[in-house]
Amino acid sequence: MEMNIYAYKCKKCGHVQYPYRTICRNCHKNEHNEFDIVPLPKSGKLLTYTNLYTLPPDFEVVTLGLGIVELEDGNKITGQLNIDKPKIGMKVKGKVEVVRRDEYNEYMGMIFYPA
Amino acid sequence: MREVYVAGIGITSFTRLEYPLIEIAAYPALMALRDSSLDKIDHLYVANMGAGRLNHQTGLASAVVDNLSLTPAGADGIENGPASGASAIKQGFLAVASGMHDVVMVIGAEKMREVNNLEATEFVATLTHPLAEYIYGVTLPSLAGMFTRLYMEKYGVTSRHLAMVAVKNHANAMLNPFAHLHEPITIEGILDSPEAATNNPFVADPLRFFDCCPVSDGAACLILTSAEVARKCGRPMVRLAGVGQATDTHAVHDRKDPTELLAVREAARQSFAMAKLKPTDVNVAELHDAFTILEIAESEEVGFFPKGQGHIALEKGLTKLGGQLPINTSGGLKAKGHPVGATGVGQAHEIVQQLRGEADKRQVKNAKIGFTCNFGGFGNNVVCLTFVREN
Ligand SMILES: [Zn+2]
Numbered sequence: 001m002e003m004n005i006y007a008y009k010c011k012k013c014g015h016v017q018y019p020y021r022t023i024c025r026n027c028h029k030n031e032h033n034e035f036d037i038v039p040l041p042k043s044g045k046l047l048t049y050t051n052l053y054t055l056p057p058d059f060e061v062v063t064l065g066l067g068i069v070e071l072e073d074g075n076k077i078t079g080q081l082n083i084d085k086p087k088i089g090m091k092v093k094g095k096v097e098v099v100r101r102d103e104y105n106e107y108m109g110m111i112f113y114p115a
Numbered sequence: 116m117r118e119v120y121v122a123g124i125g126i127t128s129f130t131r132l133e134y135p136l137i138e139i140a141a142y143p144a145l146m147a148l149r150d151s152s153l154d155k156i157d158h159l160y161v162a163n164m165g166a167g168r169l170n171h172q173t174g175l176a177s178a179v180v181d182n183l184s185l186t187p188a189g190a191d192g193i194e195n196g197p198a199s200g201a202s203a204i205k206q207g208f209l210a211v212a213s214g215m216h217d218v219v220m221v222i223g224a225e226k227m228r229e230v231n232n233l234e235a236t237e238f239v240a241t242l243t244h245p246l247a248e249y250i251y252g253v254t255l256p257s258l259a260g261m262f263t264r265l266y267m268e269k270y271g272v273t274s275r276h277l278a279m280v281a282v283k284n285h286a287n288a289m290l291n292p293f294a295h296l297h298e299p300i301t302i303e304g305i306l307d308s309p310e311a312a313t314n315n316p317f318v319a320d321p322l323r324f325f326d327c328c329p330v331s332d333g334a335a336c337l338i339l340t341s342a343e344v345a346r347k348c349g350r351p352m353v354r355l356a357g358v359g360q361a362t363d364t365h366a367v368h369d370r371k372d373p374t375e376l377l378a379v380r381e382a383a384r385q386s387f388a389m390a391k392l393k394p395t396d397v398n399v400a401e402l403h404d405a406f407t408i409l410e411i412a413e414s415e416e417v418g419f420f421p422k423g424q425g426h427i428a429l430e431k432g433l434t435k436l437g438g439q440l441p442i443n444t445s446g447g448l449k450a451k452g453h454p455v456g457a458t459g460v461g462q463a464h465e466i467v468q469q470l471r472g473e474a475d476k477r478q479v480k481n482a483k484i485g486f487t488c489n490f491g492g493f494g495n496n497v498v499c500l501t502f503v504r505e506n
Contacts, residue, residue, distance in 0.1 A: 018247070018369075019244060019246055019247040019365075019366055019369075020246075047265065047368075047373070048261045048262070048264045048265040048268075048373065049261060049264065050257050050260030050261045050264060050319045050320055050321075050322075051260075051317070051319070051320045052252065052254065052256065052257045052260065052318075052319045053316065053317050053318055053319065053320075054232075054233065054236065054254075054256065054318050054319075055252065056233075056236070056237050056240060056252050056254055057233070057234075057237060058252075059252050064252050064257075066251060066252065066253060066257050066260075066261065067261065068261055068367070068368045068373065076368040076369065077247070077368060078247055078248050078251060078253060078366065078367070078368045079251060080251050080252070088264070088265070088268050099250055099251050099252070100250050100251070100252060107250040109250055109251055
């Protein structure tokens with residue numbers, strides 16, 4: 001089954017937020033966990049990016065591509081990039097894959113490729 | 116509210132310091148006590164970000180108040196990321212302004228060089244959103260890199276403008292005996308020469324090595340008092356006239372326009388409103404240039420220059436020593452150094468020196484109004500202070 005990154009849709013006002021907040025940023029009226037969990041879209045356009053050369057521990061690559069993507073529904077997400085020559089405004093498509101591994105865990109997140 | 120004055124100041128060099136953190140914190144406090152001729156305080160605030168993690172030391176304020184033989188004065192620790200320093204000054208301001216205390220000491224102290232640069236960067240990266248940023252390998256330099264690229268695209272800022280900030284602040288630091296980097300640089304050397312690619316490599320493109328602040332140890336101290344106590348201390352009367360603070364989303368991507376630093380804008384607005392002053396009244400400012408782009412962006416958001424015009428003001432030399440509004444006369448975080456929890460207090464120290472007319476070779480002539488912007492996270496918690504020289 002295809003994996004997703006999930007956003008939180010307020011049951012009071014319908015606003016979709018990512019990442020999670022206990023209180024809806026739009027209406028401030030929800031009760032605890034009063035959200036529908038909805039998958040974020042995976043297509044969007046690259047808003048900005050960087051290649052990181054001084055890497056955190058756990059990363060065994062020379063540079064790490066990171067970017068902010070504006071998704072089709074207007075939500076934005078930070079993710080890793082697997083793109084040779086990124087360009088602001090280019091169309092990208094995400095896949096949920098392992099983005100970080102440490103001694104104990106693997107962390108799943110969005111990696112973007114050219115669309 | 117009562118008026119609040121700075122009656123004493125002290126600072127260490129921002130560099131690698133071999134003393135234990137408690138003594139690093141105590142040294143500028145001793146200087147500030149001597150500067151003010153006070154030997155007792157009502158309360159101590161200690162700003163620090165990493166002692167628990169980097170130095171195996173918790174409860175720093177309790178340790179420092181005893182080391183200074185100032186017990187039984189009350190003591191609180193303040194951790195608010197890289198804005199800890201100005202946050203602690205704000206607490207001190209409130210304590211004196213409210214009438215609860217007459218003499219409050221504020222120390223900012225950090226010892227980051229206990230660990231290597233990568234570990235220090237990783238420690239600071241714990242500021243980022245744990246699920247939406249940190250897991251991807253996002254660090255503060257990566258957020259700054261993405262911010263810079265978007266800024267360049269939108270406003271025409273170039274690598275040359277960024278290098279101009281670095282060159283200016285390194286030059287200012289040459290005149291500051293407490294600065295971390297005493298290393299004059301040129302645009303030629305860090306951008307145009309054949310060696311530039313090796314001596315100024317990318318950190319998070321388009322940001323290069325010389326666009327990023329060093330990792331420093333250091334501490335600074337301010338003693339805040341009522342007007343009555345300050346007059347007795349006999350130092351030039353510098354009033355903390357405006358305090359503002361605002362926050363923004365934890366994850367940077369969550370902002371409507373990620374090139375806007377709304378918390379900077381709002382904190383500055385509050386600070387100027389309280390002081391009943393305008394950005395154009397300011398004679399000297401310390402802005403939080405952890406990355407060169409931030410000096411440009413903050414100079415716009417606090418209201419010194421219109422949005423998108425900060426790099427033009429820089430180009431014209433307006434922000435140099437001798438210019439219309441010198442920025443980061445201390446060398447800034449870029450060259451004075453960035454011991455995270457101490458930085459906000461260090462910025463205030465520079466402004467008080469300037470307003471007292473004690474800044475020596477980097478003195479801004481007739482400086483009467485000074486301003487600081489201390490920027491936490493990637494702009495998610497910002498404190499701005501306005502200082503006024505009286506009489
Ligand atoms: Zn809602």
